[in-house]
Amino acid sequence: MEFELRIVVEKVAISTQEVVECNMLKVYDIEAPQSILELGLRHTEQISLLSKVQNSVLAEQCKLIRKDHKTCPNCGGKLGRNGTTKSKFHAVFSDHQLTIQKHRCQNPDCRWQQSSTTNAVFGTNIHPDLAKLQCEQGANFSYRQAQENLEKINTCHRPINNHTQISRLTSQVGEMLSKQNLITPEPEECAEASKEIILQVDGGHIPIKEKQKRSFEALFAVTYRPENLQPVDENHRQIVDKSCAISAQEDNLEMMKTYVLNTALKQGLNTKTLVTALADGAKNCWSVIQALKPHCRDIEAILDWFHIGKKFQNVLNGLDATNQESLENAKWKLWHGQATEAIEKLETLRRQITDEKQKNKLKGLKDYLLRNQEYLINYEQRKQSNQTFTSQVAESHIDTVINARHKRDGKMQWSRVGAHNVLQIRAAMISQQWQHHWQRTVLPALGIVA
Template sequence: MEYEFRVIVEKVSVASQEVVKRDTVKIYDIRPPKSIIELGLRHEEQISLLTKVQNVLLAEQSALIDCGYDTCPNCGQKLKRNGFLQSNFHAVFSDHKLRIQKHRCNNPECNWQSTPTTTTVFGTDIHPDLAKLQCEQGALFSYREAQSNLEKINCSGRRINNHTRIKSLTNQVGARFSQETLREPSVQECAAPATELIVQVDGGHIPVKEKGKRSFEALSAIAYQPTNIEQVDQHHRQITNKTCVVSAIDDRLETIKSFVLNAAYKQGMTARTRITGLADGANNCWSVLRSLESHCQDLECILDWFHIAKKLENVKNALGEAFGESLNSVKWSVWHGEAQAALTKLRLIQDNVSDDVQQAKMQGLHDYLKHNLAYLINYEQRKSSGKVYTSQVAESHIDSLINARHKRQRKMQWTREGAHNVLQIRAKMVSQEWSKQWQDTVLDTLINAA
């Protein structure tokens, strides 16, 4: 005996359980699967079935849409039905046409007519779930890659997923997040008062490929309580609760300073909090950290060991084996808080280097340490007392924030503003705030953009 498989949708009275309408959405053959490919429905068929089921549901729902008026908004007279208006609705995986009831004023003198569309009723014709996907794709990939990824997920190209639309939405959502991050957080948004807080500030460059233009700088910061550092395994740690912020705006650090202050508040900073500030040694990073000083009990700024080690490694590679031993000795001195001794050792090595490039590398390292003398501590001691001396979680480093999105694209011409906006979404993802906050912000953006 042969059978077929019908997908039927029914409209049923809740009270009596009587079926008032029945539609056969799709009929499938039931055949023995010859291979795994024939097991169940294929990707494209799943999307197609979903679209058909949604169409039936939407037809029922659009008949119930309340356009918001019982009488004529013009003269107050009774309204009569006046046919239907078709309008677009873009759901997460499918596009639909809604039929919405039109009305006309009964008063012949007035003649008012309604023209209801998805957008006039809801403020937008895009479901926020779709907008969320677009933002996530736009934040992680180039806009053209995002379009292509969404086409793959969807099994077809949709005009709503065009790269220019993804770009525009991502930008607007990012700009909105930027505005929100400038606002001092409410008590509810803040963690319980923290006795100690770590704030890391990091700078990096976003490349601009346009001729005659240089790259521009972005700064990122992350704030967290040391008690939220969790050891995953011997070599990896994670921070269970953190606030990450980033700015590419050129405004003498004003934006990033507000962002960092609000990030510290979110992590529980009060006038009694002791803050440890970690930075890579650039002046603007220290300047951002120093701006927290008047808001907390005290601020200790430390040159991030991660960056010292990286710089030393870099010089070691440039100078080769012969200087390995002596550079290790420099590292030992810095690690044990003997900065002056380290500088003297560096000078001695420099005297034995003849190559110009190597000379420059040595000078660079010397100047770097000398410039940051005030921020060099006894790292050995700090480590043995269990305190933070190096930045944690690489994902919050500006390089990973930027790399994940900006450096991959060779041809993209970034504006500061465009980069700043995209980075806001990435910062929200790193802070693990995106999943909680996307809905309000995306919906606000959709409604206000329409």
């Protein structure tokens, strides 16, 4: 005996279990798969089947939309049916046409007519799950790349996934996030008070291709509670719960300072909290950190060992073996809290070297340490007593945040505000904020009133 598989949608009366409608969506042959390719349904077929199931669900839902609309909102008169409207609806993987009942006021003096498009009923014709996906793609890739990625997931091109739509939505959501991040978090959004909070701030540059224009600076901050830095394995640690802030605005750091305060409040900052702050040494970073002063007990500001290490490495690479040893020695002194000796050693080394390029590099390193001398500590001691001295978690550095979007995509002409907005989404994705609260931003950006 031979068989086939029918995929059927049944509409059933719940009380009697009587099948009142039956639609066959698809018939599949049952055959032995000749290869792994024939095992189950192909990608395109899965999307197509999903689309058919959606159509069945949507047809039934549409019959119920505005079913209870009986009175005219204009005059209070009786509403009568007035045909149907067909309009578009874009679900995550498929596009549909909805048929929605229209009403008209029967009072001859009023004649009010209802608009019955998906937009009129719901505020948007895009399912928020699709909007979320578009935003995530738009924040992580160039808009054209995002379009391509969505086409691959979807197995076909859909006008709704066009790069212009992705660009528009990503900007709107980013702008919304940028505003929302300025609002002081509600008590229920904040973790319980924490004795200590760790704050990492570093800066980076977003390149722009326009001639005669310099790249612009962005600042990135991560706040977390010490107990949330947990080991993954012997050599790696991760921050299991963190709040991130990023700004590329040219506003004397005003926005960044508010963002950082709000992220710290979310992590449990209060006036009794000790803030341990790590920074890469840029003046802007220290200003952002010091702005927390009125809101906490004290701030312990430390020049991030991660960045010191990077700066030393940069100089080390160009030196010969003997001078490398001298430099390592200076670093050792710095590590053990002997900053003055370390700086003197760098100066001695600079005088010995003849190569101008190396000389300049050494001067750069020395000046960097001099500029940040008040933030140099005994790193060895802090390590021994298990206290924070370095920001070693890779994903929490600005280069990771910027690189993934703005450096790779060199062709884009970024405006400062445009980049700022898109980076808000990336920062939200890096913290847990996006995953849990994306609807808060995506729904209003789509035009849906809560």
